[in-house]
Amino acid sequence: MSDAAGIDVAPLFERLYDELKRIAHRHLAGGCATLQTTGLVHEAYLKLSRTAVLDEAHLLNLASRAMRQVLVDLARSRGRDKRGGGLRLETLNERDAPAAAVEELDVLALEQSLTRLEQAEPRLARVVELHFYGGLSFPEISRVLQVTERTLFRDWRAARAMIHADLVRVTPGAGA
Numbered sequence: 732m733s734d735a736a737g738i739d740v741a742p743l744f745e746r747l748y749d750e751l752k753r754i755a756h757r758h759l760a761g762g763c764a765t766l767q768t769t770g771l772v773h774e775a776y777l778k779l780s781r782t783a784v785l786d787e788a789h790l791l792n793l794a795s796r797a798m799r800q801v802l803v804d805l806a807r808s809r810g811r812d813k814r815g816g817g818l819r820l821e822t823l824n825e826r827d828a829p830a831a832a833v834e835e836l837d838v839l840a841l842e843q844s845l846t847r848l849e850q851a852e853p854r855l856a857r858v859v860e861l862h863f864y865g866g867l868s869f870p871e872i873s874r875v876l877q878v879t880e881r882t883l884f885r886d887w888r889a890a891r892a893m894i895h896a897d898l899v900r901v902t903p904g905a906g907a
Contacts, residue, residue: 737783855890
């Protein structure tokens with residue numbers, strides 16, 4: 732699809748496929764056993780296939796948001812109890828790892844916390860979205876948001892602290 736508002740997604744998606752897989756990998760880093768990187772990229776494509784985009788940066792941003800929506804929808808459909816009620820799956824590699832356990836990311840709790848952050852501090856939420864979900868570097872985010880990198884570092888630290896405090900408050904045992 733192409734119109735006056737933008738360019739066709741398909742060729743751009745194909746050209747940026749490796750970058751989109753990198754972004755999907757970042758989204759899946761918290762652990763989603765039912766979806767693989769390629770599957771998440773394809774789900775994002777289905778959501779965006781009829782969307783006109785302005786440029787590469789716009790597509791990457793939209794694709795990252797679409798991937799986030801796919802994961803949130805998947806987490807909602809499975810429900811917390813269906814995911815094991817807080818039990819953590821262990822791989823063979825983790826069995827031999829030191830006692831430092833890697834906790835599974837609670838996608839719904841993070842999404843709700845990010846939504847609350849967006850209501851209170853929209854720019855901080857945008858920094859989290861672009862860096863954590865979109866995989867953009869601070870210089871790239873600086874250009875997108877038109878603020879200095881020093882400001883972004885402060886925003887990033889503040890956003891992380893606020894999300895952490897929110898998750899600890901909402902999810903008992905999350906800060907332990």
